[in-house]
Amino acid sequence: MRTVIPVENNDTLAAVRGFLKQLLEAGVVEALLVPMETHSAASGQAPGGTVTPALVTDPSLLDAANPLAPVMGLNAARLAGRVSIREPRGRIGVVLHPCELRALVELVKLQQASLEDLVTIGLDCVGTYDVPDYVNRDQGSGIKTWHELYESLITAPQSPIPDLRDACQMCEKPHVEGANITLELFGADLATGIPVSLPDEMGEKLGLSEASPSPSPSPKGRGEVVDKVVAARTQVRDARFAEIRQRLEQEGIEGVFAACVRCHNCMTVCPICYCKTCLFKSAIFDHEPILYMNWARRKGAYRMPADTMLFHLTRLNHMVLSCIGCGMCTSDCPAELPVGQVFRAIGQEVQKTFEYVPGRSVEEPLPLVTFHEDEWTGVGEE
């Protein structure tokens, strides 16, 4: 069913909060995993801070919920997996950015999450800032509010907003696809209401009815806005890809990642890199002292810690087919390496080879766990 959440006093956030409260109060879900303000006006704290996900059961606490805060400190798909992976569990609504929704689809296929008792709630995304930028937003920093970002996205999708996270600047999928409940913010007339699409039985539970005549008395229409934004972002993305591909060709991956300090942040924050017994966290690369001496003698010098390229190339092999482009790796790289750019650019080629689109559907099997007998039949026969 498609209907409209009414907006009063131009307060989009209040309308979103009201809708989330309704979901809890009507028993559509037992809890919501939702970004909450760390410094909430609702609890009388000084302004500032950021948002962090919390599993909320008390509707009155949702006055601190803020899914519109344009900041992303982590990819919450992993958390959605944590609360859904096995029974007994609650019926939980998870409020996610589109990139987090895509990561969740991949995690389901990697058997790290279950959609069975989850209700996915997606909001069209205007882009996000890194946490430090967002936290300092009030100091004449040029950090825009959600409304400003929204205006700029709708009216001038071509003009870049350079302070946004790198991944968001080249995100060609900022619109929600495939969520159970979608708040269709793009192209809506937000002064009057937020168009929402949701399953009929949930709508009935909430006491909502199909908006008539047609929801979204939108000035532009969501599809039109999505098309424009996607076109603009794709252009940025392709330029970034061309730039990094040229660097990879000239310097090799060892040149691009030369400044890597092996902190493993990219792996830790990656929603796809879920292994609990990762090779690179094991003791397998701790050797007897004399072996380091041998290697240093053989090559004249021996970088330590070693195996940095092995780390990045292995990670590429293990997760690039599922890379959904959330860019948390870039955000959390202390050496400010273009990790996400490399992974997305290489990922695009490998994904194309297997005709696989990560995050699109839980029905499409992961390319490396399936096969067809009659593919690449010439390979190995040379």
Next chain:
Amino acid sequence: MAENGFEPKIVAFLCNWCTYTGADLAGTSRIQYPPNVRIIRLMCSGSVDPTYVLKPLLDGADGVLIGGCHPGDCHYQSGNYKARRRYIALREILKNAGCDEDRVWLRWISASEGQRFAETITQMTEFLKQKGPNPLRREWAV
């Protein structure tokens, strides 16, 4: 041995049931092939994690060969089909990361193909001699 003095090093991951047995047959049949290959026996080509291939390449091996049963002949039904997909992905990643993807070969060699094993090693050795040493061999910072 080689005219330019360069002898490539090949690390070969061979499946127990076909290619390793094929290599064994090459030996018992006294078929000559270049001594440039170091063989590591695995139970199945499907158990070759890309890391196994990457580690020797980054440590200076000039080539890596993965050997498995012909499609349809896998002792574990489908290990080689999965190996094939991993190999396709690995080559694509190496190519796009600015590495020599053609230093990694996948070949189906059955237990009765001792001759094919010897020919494969000969071909690969010749190819790598033409191509020259793996540039990562001299790198101290990979």
